[in-house]
Amino acid sequence: MDSEVALYDWSPVLHLLLVGGLIAVVPLVWVWRRNHKKGMQGVIHALALMTLVLTLDLVMFGAFTRLTDSGLGCPDWPGCYGKASPMGAHQEISAAQQAQPSGPVTHQKAWIEMVHRYLATAVGALIVAIAVLSWWCWRRFHQGVKRLTINQPSTAPPVLAPLSPAWAIFTLFWVCLQGAFGAWTVTMKLFPAIVTMHLLGGMVLLILLCVQVERWRQITAQVAARAVPWGLRCLIGVVFAVLLVQIALGGWVSTNYAVLACTTFPDCNGFWWPEMQLRQGFTLWRELGMQADGNFLEFSALVGIHFVHRLFAIVVFVLGAVLTWRLLQEIGRLRVLGQFLGGLLLLQLLTGLSNVVLDWPLIAAVLHTGGAAALVIVLTQLWSNTRAMPTTEVTPLFTEINRSERIDTNRVAAPRKEKEVL
Numbered sequence: 001m002d003s004e005v006a007l008y009d010w011s012p013v014l015h016l017l018l019v020g021g022l023i024a025v026v027p028l029v030w031v032w033r034r035n036h037k038k039g040m041q042g043v044i045h046a047l048a049l050m051t052l053v054l055t056l057d058l059v060m061f062g063a064f065t066r067l068t069d070s071g072l073g074c075p076d077w078p079g080c081y082g083k084a085s086p087m088g089a090h091q092e093i094s095a096a097q098q099a100q101p102s103g104p105v106t107h108q109k110a111w112i113e114m115v116h117r118y119l120a121t122a123v124g125a126l127i128v129a130i131a132v133l134s135w136w137c138w139r140r141f142h143q144g145v146k147r148l149t150i151n152q153p154s155t156a157p158p159v160l161a162p163l164s165p166a167w168a169i170f171t172l173f174w175v176c177l178q179g180a181f182g183a184w185t186v187t188m189k190l191f192p193a194i195v196t197m198h199l200l201g202g203m204v205l206l207i208l209l210c211v212q213v214e215r216w217r218q219i220t221a222q223v224a225a226r227a228v229p230w231g232l233r234c235l236i237g238v239v240f241a242v243l244l245v246q247i248a249l250g251g252w253v254s255t256n257y258a259v260l261a262c263t264t265f266p267d268c269n270g271f272w273w274p275e276m277q278l279r280q281g282f283t284l285w286r287e288l289g290m291q292a293d294g295n296f297l298e299f300s301a302l303v304g305i306h307f308v309h310r311l312f313a314i315v316v317f318v319l320g321a322v323l324t325w326r327l328l329q330e331i332g333r334l335r336v337l338g339q340f341l342g343g344l345l346l347l348q349l350l351t352g353l354s355n356v357v358l359d360w361p362l363i364a365a366v367l368h369t370g371g372a373a374a375l376v377i378v379l380t381q382l383w384s385n386t387r388a389m390p391t392t393e394v395t396p397l398f399t400e401i402n403r404s405e406r407i408d409t410n411r412v413a414a415p416r417k418e419k420e421v422l
Contacts, residue, residue: 005075005092007187012079019084020121027054028129038220040137041162044130045216051126052209056373058119059202063369065116066254067362071190073109077183078117086110120182124175130212131168138162163215171208178205193284196251199369203247206373207380214384226334227389232326236386239316239323240379246316247372249309254369256281256288259360261302265353268307276304313352320345320375333385340378347371 027050035046065071074080074089081089086107096105141162181198188194218224253259258281262268280301286292291301320341327338348371354364 005081007076008183009076009079009082011082012084015084016078016117016121017125019118021125023118023122024125024129027051027126040133040140041216041220044133044137044162045213045220047126047133048130048209048213048216051123051130052206052213052377054119054126055123055202055206055209056370056377058116058123059199059206059373060366060370061116061119062199062202063254063366064362065112066195067365068109068112069104070109070112070116071185071195072104073106073111073113075105075186077186080110080114086114117182120179124172124179127168127172127175127209131165131172134163134168135165138165162219163212167208167212167215171205171212174201174205174208177201190255190288192252192255192286192288195255196248199251199255200244200248203244203373203376206376210377210380211384214381218385225385225387226332228330228334228386230388233386233388235319235323235326236379236382239319240383242312242316242319243372243375243379246309246312247376249305249312250368250372252282253305253309254365256297256302256305258302258305259355259365261299261306262310262356263359265356268303268310274303274307275300276307277301278304278308281305282308313348317345317349327382334382337378337382337385341375341382344371344375344378348375 028047031046031050032043035043038046065073074086076082079089080086081092083089086093089110090107093105093107093110096103097107138161178198178201181194181201184191184194185198262274264270268274277298277300280291280298281304283292286297289297291297324338324342324345327334327341329335330338348368351364351368351371354361355368358364
């Protein structure tokens with residue numbers, strides 16, 4: 001029956017945009033009522049933060065959609081059998097469910113899929129609002145600077161310049177690209193490479209929004225990123241990079257349904273190094289459950305996908321633990337972020353083990369995806385709130401006091417030296 005359904009039916013698109021816009025009105029009004037006295041920059045910061053939180057929720061709900069096999073609950077896009085909601089497609093869904101009671105199309109799965117699309121549309125509407133307000137704020141600021149320069153050339157602007165609207169505009173482009181990947185996920189029948197890229201695109205969207213949240217926070221609070229040693233800055237970047245690789249591997253495990261390819265821990269099905277067909281498993285452009293030549297994927301390929309993800313998790317955990325230990329020696333915001341980082345690493349360890357030994361429980365699997373997204377947010381905050389310390393700021397006499405105060409002990413010791421010469 002699904003073969004008779006047009007993969008793309010644009011007739012309900014206006015209704016979907018209306019539903020997404022109505023959902024977005026609620027956080028927009030809430031943000032404005034609570035933050036309009038802080039000025040436009042404060043409103044944009046609060047709106048970006050709200051959008052970041054809702055995007056994190058959307059990523060977790062997307063995981064729930066995938067894990068409940070609801071990705072094809074509506075076999076066309078953007079609506080459901082050409083309708084704006086499953087209510088309008090009741091007859092078609094009932095017929096599909098009667099033909100295949102445990103198939104991909106049921107009333108429950110259709111609602112899960114459409115709620116995911118409604119939420120994604122609402123997030124898109126919020127990003128449009130951020131882009132418009134960012135451009136307006138940036139334009140107004142530079143017009144004021146121009147007038148100030150003409151009237152009082154020697155007077156500098158009293159506040160930091162607002163964030164360039166290019167960030168918000170690129171984020172808008174990216175969320176539209178995410179919508180395209182969402183469409184291809186449906187129309188290409190859960191093609192593993194497309195589903196994995198859709199997950200990674202969601203992580204990139206979180207990064208873009210989190211950067212804007214942190215930059216607007218710094219602008220409104222008139223603070224700058226904290227100078228840290230070059231080694232710590234590099235360690236943050238390395239952990240961030242390996243985390244993104246691990247998320248890609250995890251997405252590949254989930255989209256290929258390889259979570260239960262190894263059902264024991266710490267070994268894999270009784271073997272410390274099981275038989276693995278890595279070439280089959282990591283052939284990227286192939287249909288779900290199939291090899292590139294059209295033959296069925298062997299079980300050893302699924303074992304290889306699972307086991308590589310498990311091995312790389314050790315790398316991520318060790319490097320993350322080192323970074324956590326290093327951040328706990330800092331003070332203020334960096335120490336707090338280090339505490340969050342350590343807690344999330346433990347959450348990922350527990351939920352990952354639960355997926356294996358408890359037969360892939362739904363709540364653990366959703367939390368595992370949510371924990372990965374939260375780690376992305378924490379590391380983005382760390383990257384946005386730090387900068388490499390210039391070599392002139394490095395002090396050779398390293399004590400607890402001058403580390404927290406950022407005192408250059410060479411300059412402190414210089415007057416004493418001159419006094420002794422006199």
